[in-house]
Amino acid sequence: MLHTNLNEILVFMAVVDAGSFIAGGQAMGLTRSAAGKAVSRLEDRLGARLLNRTTRTLSLTDEGRVFYDRGLQILAAVDDAEASVxxxxxxxxxxxxxxxxxxxxxxxxxxxxxxxxxxxxxxxxxxxxxxxxxxxxxxxxxxxxxxxxxxxxxxxxxxxxxRYKAILCAAPSYIAEHGEPLTVDALVGHDCLFFSSRTRRQSWRFRDDGGSWVKALGRSRLRLDSGEAIRDAAVAGLGIAFLPDFLVAEDVAAGRLQQVLPALEAGDVxxxxxxxxxxxxxxxxxxxxxxxxxxxxx
CATH class of the missing domain: 3.40.190.10 (Periplasmic binding protein-like II)
Structure with a gap:
């Protein structure tokens, strides 16, 4: 009985993945009729409808969606068992x-x-x-x-x-309006675009002339929880960003952003x-x- 039950669950999963009884049955080596009967037996045993059926489409019921998610966990557990061996x-x-x-x-x-x-x-x-x-x-x-x-x-x-290099950068329009900071200490007078979310907040650290790491202070009027949003805000002239070069290299090359304090040692991300x-x-x-x-x- 256990083997039969597992086969019916696998047929149900295959039908959902394929989007039809025909394709799902073929994936399991079954006819459309056999796949449909297997799913019906599973629904009868559970006492719940798992699929809404029309002549053209299939869709999961709420119960079917819960059962499918649990089925994914079962398959993952089987994979883990195989991997452990x-x-x-x-x-x-x-x-x-x-x-x-x-x-x-x-x-x-x-x-x-x-x-x-x-x-x-x-x-x-x-x-x-x-x-x-x-x-x-x-x-x-x-x-x-x-x-x-x-x-x-x-x-x-x-x-x-x-590891990626991280750089300070800002739009030419921001630099034209607010001036270019020439030292780390000068950042305190500039709008800095910090990453911030409910669980963490970014801080900027740079190495000074003596080799020690120092925290940079800056105005934080706009904080965002997305690296790409910070990049977009910098391009729009809203402040100075500190981002890895994989995210801003094209913007710097195109002139949409320019590097700020390029000689500053920021370490790798x-x-x-x-x-x-x-x-x-x-x-x-x-x-x-x-x-x-x-x-x-x-």
Whole structure:
């Protein structure tokens, strides 16, 4: 009975993924009729309708959506069980869930995701593009990519996979109106575009002539929780931004932004991967980290 129940769940998942009984049945080696009967038996046993059926479309009911999400967890648990036996050298498969910074994810990681999917056809990927610091354990992510964030959770593992130069920059229109700061101390008289969210707030640090790190003070009239929004605000002439060069290099080259205090030593911005501490890291996670190091590490 357990085997039959699991097969019916797998058929239901395949039908939802494919969007039809015909394609879902084919994915499971079944006819349309057999796939429909399997889903009906599952609904009868659960005492709940999982799918709304019309002659042309299928859609999940509220109960079906909850059951589908739990099914994803079951499949992920099966993948984890296989990975724990196969070890880290196994073939990547299953669902890889990522949370990545919005602009970095779209500008830098999307090309890597294409390479990864082409290399490992048995992997599916879900990505949350957000500058919010997600709780990766609570929210069920396999891996978080963060910009310059220090991991203080002993249950999580951190690895630096890339470094980028960070620069101060502002629009020519801002410099023309407010003047160009010539020292770090002069920033106190300028509008500085700081990153700020409910959980964290950015501060700017630079190395002085004596080699010590000093915190830069500046007016903070506009704070934003998105790196790309900060870039857009800087281009619009709303203040001075401190951003990694992958985000502003094209704007500087095009003259939409100009570097401020170019001789200032700001250090590198680290790109960090963070994942739950496990004895054996799933192949799908390990191979994605390796790809990031290979492609971005230089």
């Amino acid at each position: 196969a070890g880290p050298v196994g073939t990547p498969r299953g669902l890889l869930r990522l949370t990545v910074p919005d602009a970095f994810g779209r500008l830098v990681l999307l090309p890597l995701l294409k390479k990864y999917l082409e290399a490992w056809p048995d992997v599916q990927i879900e990505v949350s593009f957000t500058d919010r610091l997600a709780d990766i354990v609570e929210e069920g992510f396999d891996l978080a990519v963060r910009i310059g964030s220090v991991n203080s959770d002993k249950q999580l593992v951190s690895r630096v996979v890339a 680290e790109i960090v991967t963070i994942y739950p501490s496990k004895r054996l890291l799933e192949p799908r996670v390990r191979r994605f980290i390796d790809l990031m190091v290979e492609e971005l590490g230089s």
